[in-house]
Amino acid sequence: MSGTSGEKQGERPPEGPPTLGMKVEELTAFYGSFKAITDVSMEVRANKVTALIGPSGCGKSTFIRCLNRMHEVVPGAYAEGHVRLGERDIYDKNTDPVNIRRRIGMVFQKPNPFAKSIYENVAWGARVNGYRGDMEELVERSLKQAALWEEVKDRLRTSGLGLSGGQQQRLCIARTLAVEPEVILMDEPASALDPVSTQKIEDTMDQLKESYTVVIVTHNMQQAARISDYTGFFYIQNMGDPGRLWEFDETEKMFSNPDRKETEDYVTGRFG
Amino acid sequence: MPRETFQQELDGLISDVLELGGEVEGSLENMVRAMETRDASVASKELGVDVRYKVRGMDIERECMILQARQAPVARDLRLLYTVQSVTNHLVRSGTLCEHICHAIVETEGCERDEDLETALIEMARTARNVFNEGLDVFKNRDIDRARDLQAKDDKVDLLYSEAMNLIANPSDGKGGAPEWRMRAALMVHYLERISDHGVDIGGSAVFLVTGERIEDAMRQYLDRNVDQNGV
Amino acid sequence: MAQAGTRVTQKGGAEPDFKTSTSARHWLDRVFTGVVFAATLVGLVVLAVLLVDVFRDGLPRIDWQFITSYPSQIVPQTAGIYPALIGSLWLLGLTALFSVPLGIGAAIYLEEYAPDNWLTRVIEINISNLAGVPSIIYGLLGLGIFVSMLEPVTGGESVLSGALTLSLLILPVIIVATREALKAIPGSVREGGIALGATRWEVIRGHLLPMALPGALTGTILALSRAIGETAPLIVVGAAVYLNYAPEGPRSDYMAIPIQIFTWIEQPQDVFKTLAAAGIVVLMIVLLLSNSVAIVMRNRFQRRG
Numbered sequence: 001m002s003g004t005s006g007e008k009q010g011e012r013p014p015e016g017p018p019t020l021g022m023k024v025e026e027l028t029a030f031y032g033s034f035k036a037i038t039d040v041s042m043e044v045r046a047n048k049v050t051a052l053i054g055p056s057g058c059g060k061s062t063f064i065r066c067l068n069r070m071h072e073v074v075p076g077a078y079a080e081g082h083v084r085l086g087e088r089d090i091y092d093k094n095t096d097p098v099n100i101r102r103r104i105g106m107v108f109q110k111p112n113p114f115a116k117s118i119y120e121n122v123a124w125g126a127r128v129n130g131y132r133g134d135m136e137e138l139v140e141r142s143l144k145q146a147a148l149w150e151e152v153k154d155r156l157r158t159s160g161l162g163l164s165g166g167q168q169q170r171l172c173i174a175r176t177l178a179v180e181p182e183v184i185l186m187d188e189p190a191s192a193l194d195p196v197s198t199q200k201i202e203d204t205m206d207q208l209k210e211s212y213t214v215v216i217v218t219h220n221m222q223q224a225a226r227i228s229d230y231t232g233f234f235y236i237q238n239m240g241d242p243g244r245l246w247e248f249d250e251t252e253k254m255f256s257n258p259d260r261k262e263t264e265d266y267v268t269g270r271f272g
Numbered sequence: 273m274p275r276e277t278f279q280q281e282l283d284g285l286i287s288d289v290l291e292l293g294g295e296v297e298g299s300l301e302n303m304v305r306a307m308e309t310r311d312a313s314v315a316s317k318e319l320g321v322d323v324r325y326k327v328r329g330m331d332i333e334r335e336c337m338i339l340q341a342r343q344a345p346v347a348r349d350l351r352l353l354y355t356v357q358s359v360t361n362h363l364v365r366s367g368t369l370c371e372h373i374c375h376a377i378v379e380t381e382g383c384e385r386d387e388d389l390e391t392a393l394i395e396m397a398r399t400a401r402n403v404f405n406e407g408l409d410v411f412k413n414r415d416i417d418r419a420r421d422l423q424a425k426d427d428k429v430d431l432l433y434s435e436a437m438n439l440i441a442n443p444s445d446g447k448g449g450a451p452e453w454r455m456r457a458a459l460m461v462h463y464l465e466r467i468s469d470h471g472v473d474i475g476g477s478a479v480f481l482v483t484g485e486r487i488e489d490a491m492r493q494y495l496d497r498n499v500d501q502n503g504v
Numbered sequence: 505m506a507q508a509g510t511r512v513t514q515k516g517g518a519e520p521d522f523k524t525s526t527s528a529r530h531w532l533d534r535v536f537t538g539v540v541f542a543a544t545l546v547g548l549v550v551l552a553v554l555l556v557d558v559f560r561d562g563l564p565r566i567d568w569q570f571i572t573s574y575p576s577q578i579v580p581q582t583a584g585i586y587p588a589l590i591g592s593l594w595l596l597g598l599t600a601l602f603s604v605p606l607g608i609g610a611a612i613y614l615e616e617y618a619p620d621n622w623l624t625r626v627i628e629i630n631i632s633n634l635a636g637v638p639s640i641i642y643g644l645l646g647l648g649i650f651v652s653m654l655e656p657v658t659g660g661e662s663v664l665s666g667a668l669t670l671s672l673l674i675l676p677v678i679i680v681a682t683r684e685a686l687k688a689i690p691g692s693v694r695e696g697g698i699a700l701g702a703t704r705w706e707v708i709r710g711h712l713l714p715m716a717l718p719g720a721l722t723g724t725i726l727a728l729s730r731a732i733g734e735t736a737p738l739i740v741v742g743a744a745v746y747l748n749y750a751p752e753g754p755r756s757d758y759m760a761i762p763i764q765i766f767t768w769i770e771q772p773q774d775v776f777k778t779l780a781a782a783g784i785v786v787l788m789i790v791l792l793l794s795n796s797v798a799i800v801m802r803n804r805f806q807r808r809g
Contacts, residue, residue: 073698075620102701112692114711124710125700172696179700222344255346257484264347269275 020086020182021046021213022067022104027081028242029062029071036062038242040081042232044183049205049214051224051251054234055271059243060217063234064185067215068104069097085182102129105176109188111168113160113175118143118152121160121171126178138178146174147204166197173204184208186216190223202227221267225255233263278343282352285335289356289363292328293408293474296367300401300467303370303377307394312381315374325367332360348481355481359411362470362477366404369463369470373397376456383453389439393460396432400464403429404471411478419487422475429468436461558788562781570782574748575764580775585786588764590750591663591743592732592787595760596794598667599674599731604724606671607678608713611720614679615686616708635676642673643737651741659755661742666758669741670734674727681723685716714805721802725795732791735762761787 022044029037037059044050044067052060065071066079069090082089090100102125114121122139131138139156143149148170152163160171169189176184186205190198205227208214218224224231231254235246247254247263258264265271299318306315336353339345345353403425410418440458448454476487573584614631618624646669650658658665689712697707743760745767751758761783768780 068699070695070699073695098701098703100701101699105701106699108692108695108699110692112690112696114693114696115715116711125697125702128700128702128706128710175700221346225346256350258347267346268349269278271274 019046019211019213021048022183022215023082023084024067025082025084027063027066027079027083029059029066029079030077031062031074032076035242037066037234038244040245042245042248044213044215045230046213047209047211048229049209049216049227050230050232051228052215052217052232052234053219053221053224053266054243054246055236055266056219057243058234058236060234061187062243064187064215064217065106067183067185068101068106070101070106072097102179103181104183104185105179105181106185106187107169107172107176107189110192111165111172113163113168113171115159115161117157118160118163118171119156122175122178125175129179131179142174142178143171145177145204145208146170147200147207148174164197166193166200169193169197169201170204173201181212183213183215186214188217188219191219198223221255221269225251231255233258233260233266235262235266275343278339278349281335281339281343282349285332285339285356286352288328288332288335289359290408290412292325292332292360292363293411296325296363296370297401297405297408299367299370299374300404303374304394304397304401306374306377307390307397310381312378315377318371318374319378320371322364322368322371325364329360329364333357351481351484355411355477358477359474362474366467366470369467373460373463376460380450380453380456383450385453386439386443386447386449386457388444388447389436389449389454389457392432392436392439393457393464396429396436396461396464399425399429399432400468400471403468404474407471407473407475410475411481414478414482416479416482419475419479422472423487426468426472429465433461433465558781558784561778562783562785565778565782566785571786575746575767577746577771580771580773580779583779585761585764585783587747587750588759588761588783589786589790591747591758592761592790594663594751594754594758595667595670595738596728596732596790598664598754599670600724600728602668603671603675603678603727603731607675607724607727608682608720610675611679611682611686612708612713615683616704616712631676631679635680639673639734640736640740642669643740645669645672646737646741661744661757662755663751663758664754665741666738666743666760667754669737670731673734673737674731677727677730678720678724681726682716682720685719685723686712688719689715717805718802721798721805725798725802728794728798729791732787732794733762735760735766738763761790 024040024042024044027037027040028035040059040063042050052064054060062071067083071077071079079091081091083091085100085104088095090097090104114124116124119139122142123135126135126138140149140153143152148167151167152171160168163171169192173184173189190201193201202223205214205216209229216224216228228251230248231251232248233246233254234243236243247258247260249258254263255267258267299321302314302318306312336357340353343349403422406418406425407422410416410422436457440454440461443449443454449457479485479487569582570584571589572586573582574586575588576583610631614624614628618627646665650665650668651660654665658668693711693715694707697711698704702710738760742757743763744757745759745763747757747759765780765783765787768776768783
């Protein structure tokens with residue numbers, strides 16, 4: 001019987017395989033002939049939160065979309081280089097991008113739940129990917145992991161669009177969790193939300209990293225400092241240049257004593 | 273320039289610290305002169321000055337806390353606030369110790385002294401003052417190369433300390449001076465050694481401010497090597 | 505030059521820079537409101553006058569006998585609209601059968617699959633243009649293709665040919681309406697679906713089609729309403745002006761209500777004018793019923809979401 005599965009926030013069933021991390025090697029991404037980012041290499045460690053910061057237009061969003069091959073959905077956009085999930089290169093010719101996106105999920109800046117019931121929002125992705133288990137149990141587990149279950153358990157059949165902004169975003173997190181990814185990518189997930197909702201999302205991220213690998217793009221430096229283990233700083237030297245990964249290190253170091261001047265200028269707000 | 277107000281507040285904070293430092297330097301100068309000339313009236317100028325220093329120190333600390341709360345500083349700004357609080361503490365402690373020494377000078381005016389011990393004391397006082405000034409200068413100019421030299425100067429103070437302690441423990445017969453003076457002299461030896469330490473720490477904090485590393489971590493390698501060589 | 509943050513206006517006694525007299529502006533506002541209201545009224549009043557006139561003449565003539573009888577030049581008192589009614593219903597059904605899937609399918613292709621190149625743009629422009637082509641041209645096209653060339657399949661001047669011709673006629677309208685409905689769906693829905701590891705078709709079927717259906721159905725309603733009222737193209741492709749039987753299959757001959765109305769109006773006697781009015785009323789009732797069905801379907805899709 002589905003129902004109380006005793007799941008704590010963020011926990012997935014204990015018998016799962018170890019979480020995978022990602023390795024990016026010399027990634028360069030284009031929109032047609034325009035080079036948006038160049039030669040980015042970084043290691044995204046498993047079960048850690050990696051934050052990406054940097055001024056607007058430096059390619060953070062482009063980069064994170066390359067991690068689950070969403071970048072190439074834009075007509076004319078493509079990427080070169082290697083991105084490994086575990087051992088396998090997701091840009092390999094034999095790899096199916098559709099399958100990759102199930103394993104590397106994404107939550108967007110503006111909450112975009114489907115115009116369906118809360119239940120359907122969570123179940124649809126799993127169903128489309130051929131989930132064979134107990135759907136009700138999956139929906140409940142995913143909503144619990146996203147810290148939304150208690151607030152919606154009595155109205156699962158009502159529309160997802162009737163929730164508040166913070167709840168909608170957690171619903172989007174729940175539906176991403178329902179397809180059981182390894183990695184969760186978040187593109188400024190809290191920037192459209194009020195401080196209380198933001199705090200709830202941050203708490204959720206903290207729990208999620210126990211079972212998943214998390215990458216988050218954020219404009220909010222205090223947020224990056226609070227929740228991430230590693231931080232990458234993206235930077236453009238001149239207008240029209242492609243963005244680069246300027247510095248990447250443990251978050252503690254990036255916010256107490258970064259190596260490069262541009263990084264320190266950025267985190268201390270002296271950019272300009 | 274972005275965060276101009278914040279930058280001005282930080283600059284103001286530093287100038288407050290340097291101003292306090294200058295005053296403590298002045299107190300130390302008076303202390304040394306009083307010892308050299310045996311003029312208690314010079315020393316009496318510094319009586320009660322520690323109260324003022326403590327108040328100034330608290331003002332600076334409060335300013336740091338307000339900046340921390342309002343401006344959420346990170347990286348070099350954070351290191352600066354941390355360093356300012358550390359240096360202020362050293363300044364206030366040094367000023368207090370200086371006041372205690374001047375108090376002792378006034379109390380022992382006219383007492384009979386041990387000539388050798390007095391010489392050592394004056395030497396220690398001069399060196400401690402120099403180390404302190406040097407440390408404050410290193411902080412002011414963020415001149416981290418000189419910070420390492422400070423450690424060497426502090427070694428000299430340690431030698432003088434040993435000498436003075438030896439003289440205190442073993443007075444020459446008949447030339448030991450009044451017991452009251454000897455007791456105070458023992459205290460002054462300790463205080464002067466600590467003033468020198470404060471000066472070294474002030475210089476060392478400049479290293480942390482600029483590099484984010486503690487000078488001890490860099491020095492530790494050097495010291496460990498020393499121990500091995502001596503085989504102790 | 506004013507610095508950032510300083511006040512723009514002067515303080516203390518000087519005349520402000522803005523006009524104080526507002527009664528002229530309010531008066532203009534009221535006049536304009538009246539003008540646009542009158543414009544709306546004109547359309548409504550004309551329509552109301554037409555409807556009242558027709559219904560006054562035609563409604564009394566309608567009875568069960570009218571609906572189930574065959575037309576007659578000789579005995580107009582017992583004439584009825586039965587074959588034309590059935591013919592129009594056949595046309596409506598077949599046209600919907602062909603045009604709706606084709607139209608929605610083409611719109612999905614153009615909006616979701618077609619690459620953004622010159623060929624696609626050429627197709628798009630031409631579809632918009634086709635919506636404005638006079639309906640009799642479609643009649644000629646239907647005559648050439650469906651009636652002559654494809655005669656073995658369609659049976660020549662059959663209700664099938666008529667339906668196919670009408671389908672061509674209203675296809676552009678359905679395509680454009682469906683495309684607009686799809687365009688109105690924000691890209692974030694597609695992104696959200698793709699990010700869950702769904703294929704494009706799964707996203708279309710699961711989200712885009714249900715969300716676009718209300719808009720698409722509205723366009724379809726409008727298009728089919730137009731089709732029912734078409735006369736010229738049907739004449740060209742051979743709808744009959746008189747039959748004493750209703751169509752029995754897609755390859756059969758047929759009549760249509762607009763043609764029947766046209767035939768009656770051509771007669772000078774008053775009795776035929778009444779018949780024509782009655783025919784118009786029947787046509788409007790058919791329109792109303794088919795629109796209602798479509799609206800109900802649209803609302804059901806909107807609620808189910």
